[in-house]
Amino acid sequence: MNNKVEKVTGGLNGTIKVPGDKSISHRAVMFGAIANGTTTIEGFLPGDDCLSTIDCFQKLGVQIEASGDKVKVDGKGWSGLVEPTEILDVGNSGTTTRLMLGILATRPFHSVVIGDASIAKRPMSRVTEPLRQMGATIDGRNNGDLTPLSIRGGHTSGIDFTSKVASAQVKSSILLAGLQSEGVTSVTEPHLSRDHTERMLQAFGVDVQREGLTVSVKGGQELTSQHIVVPGDISSAAFFLVAGAIVPSSRIVLENVGVNPTRTGIIDVLQQMGANLELMNERETNGEPVADLVISTSELQGCEIDGDIIPRLIDEIPVIAVLATQAQGKTVIRDAEELKVKETNRIDTVVSELKKLGAKIEATDDGMIIEGPVQLQGNTVNSHGDHRIGMAMAIAGCIANGNVTVENSGAIAVSYPNFFEHINNLK
Incomplete structure (x- = not known):
């Protein structure tokens, strides 16, 4: 399955609910x-x-x-x-x-x-x-x-x-x-x-006990049934947070997104780069923090991403690489060796696919270096069966001159079945 993404000329505007976490x-x-x-x-x-x-x-x-x-x-x-x-x-x-x-x-x-x-x-x-x-x-x-x-x-x-x-x-x-x-x-x-x-x-x-970086449980414990309300997945929201920041004339509201502090590295990076991002209506459901996120077109600066933040944004690195292509200066991602054992070797795959669109990006042993801003160009790219690579390339297509065709885009259904529908709804 292939999907063609055209450059967005009038901005991405509106409100969406991303799929559950x-x-x-x-x-x-x-x-x-x-x-x-x-x-x-x-x-x-x-x-x-x-x-x-x-x-x-x-x-x-x-x-x-x-x-x-x-x-x-x-x-x-x-x-x-x-x-x-x-x-x-x-x-x-x-x-x-x-x-x-x-x-x-x-x-x-x-x-x-x-x-x-x-x-x-x-x-x-x-x-x-x-x-x-x-x-x-x-x-x-x-x-x-x-x-x-x-x-x-x-x-x-x-x-x-x-x-x-x-x-x-x-x-x-x-x-x-x-x-x-x-x-x-x-x-x-x-x-x-x-x-x-x-x-x-x-x-x-x-009963779960935590002390520093150690968590422990006693054996013999039973669980009691609950009513669980699943918040929107911040890893799915990340694609539209990046789209809202880099597509000109955009303002996107993402409702009911989980903002668990162990997952909000993408928010920290966007704020560090200078994005126009607000958290509204912050609340808690089933022990999980939730908020509405508002992102609009932003002037972005490159930054360094490494250390303790990496586990908090490991799944968002493919789309952070797209974000970095539109930021002023150099963005360096380190300490991300874990990307090599995801659905694909995401370091090599992100670099090779973004290069097809004209990005200035190089792989390192534990991450990548991206120079921006660069005007991306249309081409055919491939998800390699990895849902996050497929979505990242589609977001790149929103700002590329000419169409971007994403091959094997069916992989996106793993985490975001109505992804392309949401892009079209915001146009």
């Missing part, structure tokens, strides 16, 4: 599945990744009804999960894979997890190794680093785990296993990663 949608289904009682979810993201989570938990014996952005999960507690008769297919979803492994590690049955060609290349030993330390039996290609993975869960014991990477998926997988393990399980990170798991577990009645 992908991270929170995944967790709402999973936690509802292991909770006691019926969990209802509003604002669910019905993208391919989150639908993979629903499919896997249905195969584990959980009754789940989904209609658009509304979902009902009939949880029967931890013991309500049963041995699947089919292979659990996670599709393209790393979150489904890694978090579900933490849940399966404690269940007294056998299961097999598989995904698509992209998942087959992504490193899983970052979760399978600590889960084995806890007592789970996990095997797979490359000694359990690559899918397909075979899991035989059972009696597990808590561990004190120090993670080499700041990864919400690693932290969440171990904590979920810890909830049904003997003793206390703690995870210490080099930087604070997304804390949606900790916030939502507390909403489901779990």
